[in-house]
Amino acid sequence: MYKKTHWWSVLAVLLVAVIVLAACGGGSGEETTEEGTTEAPPTATTAPAKGEGGGEMAGGEGSYYERALAGEFKGTVVTMTGPFTDEDAVKFNESVREFEDATGIDIQYEGSKEFEATISIRVEAGDAPDIVDFPQPGLLGTFVKQGKVVDVRAFLSEEYLRQQYNQSWLDMATLEGPDGPVMAGVWHRFNAKSLVWYPKDDFEAAGYEIPTTWDELIALSDQIKADGDTPWCIGIESGAATGWPATDWMEDIMLRTTSLENYDKWVRGELPFSSPEVKHAAELMAQIWFTEGYVYGGRAAIATTFFGDAPAPMFEEPPKCWLHRQGNFITSFFPEGVQAGVDYDFFYFPPIDEAYGKPWLVAGDIMAMFNDRPEVRAVMEYFTRGEALKGWLAAGGALSPHKDAQIDWYGDPVERRIAELVQDATAFRFDGSDLMPGEVGAGSFWKAMTDWVSGTVDLDTALAEIDQSWPR
């Protein structure tokens, strides 16, 4: 027998419960709606933050950084994301720990290798983290254009910023917003890229000389090859970002074979990739990359070797390759236990055409702010100060763009020397692919270089395809 009464009784109980609830009056009802609305703001931090400190932007004494040190934002959370993971993420977390302990602000950083794709989704979803670390101002530019990024001049005076950074850094942080230029972020760490690493002890034992011109570099490569080894270690594999080390080579060679004006025009898209200048740079690169016996593992290995693993053969005993061109951050990827200045050292990537001097290619991470809350402002202000990087400088793998950073903070004598060299540099330019629009700088440029290196297409096709992908 199937009885309807069963369901009736259940529902009767329910009904009674509802009536009782309703009778208990508005109180509970209001409570529930209140709960509903507090959930509403998209990325509200944990609730307790609101109560303390008045929550007023204008309240409190001194700058946000000072107020944070005074403990005003204790218990708040600032979320961050960026592309660096693994050891770099640990170094970052360690270097901000002191600030977290002093202020009680919890900086939660999570890195992702799919950064380029996921950050777009999050920003579009209105779910952006408070602060985002962009290694590519070009990608940041897209969001600035959409008006999603907070202008840091809203709470940091230009005078103060000039006191913390060289003007050129500030210029590079100034991007075009929907209503005029916006200071889109503050620079955190930077990397010098015009460096060639070599295994110092073995290099000296073998009696090799450090090259100071392109011709000497080629001569040295030939010498190492004649001695039975492959001179270069090159790897461009990097997951979805595969190909970027190749773009660095292109940029470094561009700086050495054409004027800074041409370089700037190239970055802005006014000098096409198919122009003779760019093609010439690629051909010079090919002179090293594609010469038989020059690269460890041969041309095929370049495309499939993870960039961080590329220098590893240099540290085998005896070395299997002797030269590796990469930014200073690569020291994070060196095998455990190798010593700076003993096992390895660097020399400046030699000039090619003397007319263009000794330019430096640099790249850096800009911290952009997506949610405007007092504690986020405090963290942003903290990033304008050298001490935000102190721990990282000690651990190695970063350079500081801050004027107030001390040279003796560098834990690594080699990096200290790089920092000094860059300080004295007359000409330096930012990594071009990082400044180009995302479609090119984080897309077709990488892909075309990979295609070219792995032999999918020839150079002309590769360059033409980059030109074609430039959004106009």
Add this chain to the structure above:
Amino acid sequence: MSAQSKTRKTPLDWLVATFGRLAVSIVVPVVIFGVMILGFQWLRAQTPSSNAQKALLSLVAIVWGVGGVALLYVVMNFVVESLPPRLMRLLQPYVFVGPAMAILGWYLALPTLRTFWISLHDRTGERFVGLANYVAVFTERAMFEAFRNNLLWILFGATFTVAFGLMIAVLADRSRFENIAKSLIFMPMAISMVGAGVIWNFVYEVRDVNSPQIGLLNAIVVALGGEPQAWTALVQPWNNLFLIVVMIWMQTGFAMVIFSAAIKGIPDELLEAARVDGANELQVFFRIMLPYISGTIITVLTTVVIFALKIFDIVQVMTGGQFGTHVIATQFYRQAFTNQNKGYASAIAIVLLITVIPVMIYNLRHFSEEEAF
């Protein structure tokens, strides 16, 4: 039943019952909806940090999801059953079928139209560009490469999956170790494509000529006197085959299981008769078995073809689409999320949809022939 018999007693009872039902049928769903929405908002706001919180949340979610959904059905059904019988008979089916159809509509049916609409617009979705995205899809080298690769996936992937599946099913049918052999062949079905990508990347791992090879394939090649190769990067487009192997490895188990069941379904008398007539095993296989299970082969083939058409994880994890290995689905991901070109990505998705339409039509035909609906 008891309620209905009571209502006939006095008009007052009838009135109370009717209004009671009305009240219940309005208030209860509203309350339930309210609770569901609150739960929804609560769940939405949760970003559990500790593992214990996660476990708790998972539990709450199951209670909310399953309990809530069940309750919704109970209430809707109650409301419908308290209606006059004619209305009830009319509405009750929709209580059963409605929620599923609503979700299907939201998640699959409507998006098809919406994606088509988006595909007619530019990257921001603001400007109408007509068929420009489709023109781009069919003219760019990168897309041509993706189509070509998908074709390779279908041709080689589907053929070898079916061939191996059939072969193993026939062999296993005669083996004394049938169960264990089938289990082991079937096992890759349980592994994620990401995991499979790791497994096979390790097989293909390449080292310098002068170092010992740690990848199995290159070790074998070197032992046989060959040169180590970067299998997934070299000799395009044939490097795609090394990715396709991963799919064959994963899907053969599926094909095998289905074929195995089909083969067991062939009447023994049929096979015996053929053997008595002097047919050898190959003849039995080609003349009797194959025709008998041809329907099953087509079903498996279509399934594997669709699988190959939509392939994404293997490529994304193993090569990221580099070295000329992009397929339609990875290009879609790249355009939609990395490049933020929604219009173009939608056009790719529509093209992908169009390619499965023949299968869809076949399914529908098959369905309407078979079902006495």
Add this chain to the structure above:
Amino acid sequence: MATQQPVQRKQRRNWRKLWGQFLVEASLFFLVLLWTIPTLGIFISSFRTPWDIQTSGWWTVLPHREWQVVEEFPKPENIDPDGVMEIAGVVGTFEAFRQGIETPDGRRIIWIGNKRLGKIQIQELRWTMRTDFTLDNYRAVLGGKTFELKAPDGSTFTVQGDNLIGAFLNSLTVAVPSTVIPILIAAFAAYGFAWMNFPGRRLLFILVVALLVVPLQIALVPILQDYVKLNLNGTFLAVWLAHTGFGLPLATYLLFNYIRSLPRDILESAFIDGASHFTIFTRLVLPLSVPALASFAIFQFLWVWNDYLVALVFIGAKPDVQVLTMRIAEMVGSRGNDWHLLTAGAFVSMVLPLIVFFSLQRYFVRGLLAGSVKG
């Protein structure tokens, strides 16, 4: 005399039968080996030390012959590497020594390094096994990798990296509701289609069948837009709903096929007894359909657990809700050749599905046989 011939023929037939059986078993064994070796490779590797993984194949855990160094000395001073030289009684060029020259007495003279910094090794082939197994890889992926960093004062300290336990729980949190919710909804719909008559029934079911093969890529962009409006992106709820939506056509189709095939008379007698559809569904049909529900549950669980794309799009943005597949994929990208972590991580991600798979294989197969074309 006459009886001997048939006996011989019989023996020959027996012999041929045995040979045939052997061929079947051998080829099957070969195929099974082919199918299991890749998995075996990472399974074994996950227990090897990083150094072993990087310098030797995993098959070297088996006994094998290997060149081992007996003697090592710096290259002699008095030789000319560019010409023909004599080392340890063997004559050859630099290239030949680099490859290694084998002597008749079973030794090998090999030049390590380049012409300037060379070392000479004398090696012998010896039987050996590399059986230096360790659980450290699992400890590292489950407990977090340790990093050694330098502090500002020059001292070093260690930091624990992320572990996979959180991701494991996330996967579980995503997979369980994503499996149960669609089953419930689909069961109702399947019953409705199978045992109720209503206008539009055929049309709606045709829709279900049509949607079976629709690639889910078609839905990602619009659904993402909806999620943006609903502020749902990056939550578990978003993924549960998405998996429910994408899993429903198959669930409905499978359960429909099963529920329709239930014996008609049982249901009819229940109707005659006055039971409503709802009662019949909950009291009769659901309990009877447990095998079908189970087979779909396994199917959906494995699908969701192993899913990468849906997770990448709908929660990929939020690192704290990342599922295992994403973490493993991330490791592939960021750890390069850290095979010891990658192999262990991959195995951690495979444990649960493999357990589910092997313990419930029968149901799983039944689900597949019921016709599966997943969208």
